[in-house]
Structures are given as structure tokens and as C-alpha cells.
Amino acid sequence: MFCNLQSGFSLKKDAESEFEIPEIMAAFRKTKEGVNEMIKESVQSNTTGQGLLSLMAETVSESADIDRYIMTSWCRKPFYEVDFGSGSPVWVGYASHTNYDNMVWVMLIDSKEGDGVEAWINLPEEDMSVFVDDQELLAYAVLNPPVLT
Incomplete structure (x- = not known):
């Protein structure tokens, strides 16, 4: 059997x-x-990771605001080495992500040439216009580079 496990964790701080x-x-x-220790214990005890899932659900419900x-x-x-019979991908990206007002989301992925990193960034609209x-930032980055060159 083969599967992926995605986990998350949070840091809390006082407003001050x-x-x-x-x-x-x-x-x-x-x-x-x-978190890694919880996963290891779950695998060793042959459980389904119920403790980790419960902790993640508790964290999400506590932090709605x-x-x-x-x-x-x-x-x-x-990703660029995968070939399903029609050749390797021209470009790999993330199709969509839910936009929440209180969420900043960043995904990093290697460029196809392997000489750089793409950063997919999701910000609230008012923050994105400043960003x-x-x-x-623009001294080091290219916004929306062309997919095909």
C-alpha cells in the first residue's frame, strides 16, 4: 500500500x-x-493516526478567527520528469486554492529548468496590491513569467 500524509501545525503568540x-x-x-513523533508512533502502533487527526481538528476549530x-x-x-505517454509537462502549477480573508498561502516549486523557484502566493486582496x-521584491522576482518561451 502507498499513500501520502499531509499534516499541519500552528504557532500561537500573544497579540503584544x-x-x-x-x-x-x-x-x-x-x-x-x-508532529513527526506522533506520526512515527502511529505507524509503529499500526493505528490510523487518530490522535494526529484529532489534534489537527481541534486546532482548526480553535482558530477560526x-x-x-x-x-x-x-x-x-x-514533477517535470513524469511522462504519462505524451511527454513531460510543459509547466507544473497548482490549479486553485480557496481564498480566505485571514489566510496567507505560499507554495514553492522548482522551475522547469531547475535554475530557480516559483513562489505561488495567495494573499488577501488589499495585501496583494501592496505586495x-x-x-x-521585484529586484529578485519576475511576476507571472511566461509559461512557454
Whole structure:
């Protein structure tokens, strides 16, 4: 049997406190290690991961009114090597994602040439208009590069 498991975790902070990037990354690593341990225990005990699913459901129900920042990476996955008989893909992307007002969603994926990374970013509309005009960002990025060249 073969399957995928997707899991998520959250960080909570007080409204008055501010996280610095190193603190955020350390907290994510610690939380991820805990989630990985739950998965390992689930596999070893031959359960279906009910504890992990319950924890995820509890987290979602607690946080309906808070801002969410979701990030995933599809980097180093061999999507461009797949051939279902008609050749390899010209371009790989994510077709759609639900847009929530309180959610920032980022997906990273290698470019077809392998010399860069595409970042698919979903922001609330008012934030997106500021984001696409950020000159510091534009010094390093190309917005909506052509698929076929």
C-alpha cells in the first residue's frame, strides 16, 4: 500500500509579542519534530493516526478567527520528469486554492529548468496590491513569467 500524509501545525503568540525569524523557525522545527513523533508512533502502533487527526481538528476549530500563514514546498519533487505517454509537462502549477480573508498561502516549486523557484502566493486582496508593487521584491522576482518561451 502507498499513500501520502499531509499534516499541519500552528504557532500561537500573544497579540503584544513579536516573533523574530530565528524564533519562528526554531518554534516550527520543534513543533514539526513533535508532529513527526506522533506520526512515527502511529505507524509503529499500526493505528490510523487518530490522535494526529484529532489534534489537527481541534486546532482548526480553535482558530477560526485568527490569521493563518500556510507554506508548503514542492521543491526537489520530480514533477517535470513524469511522462504519462505524451511527454513531460510543459509547466507544473497548482490549479486553485480557496481564498480566505485571514489566510496567507505560499507554495514553492522548482522551475522547469531547475535554475530557480516559483513562489505561488495567495494573499488577501488589499495585501496583494501592496505586495506586487514592492520594489525590493521585484529586484529578485519576475511576476507571472511566461509559461512557454
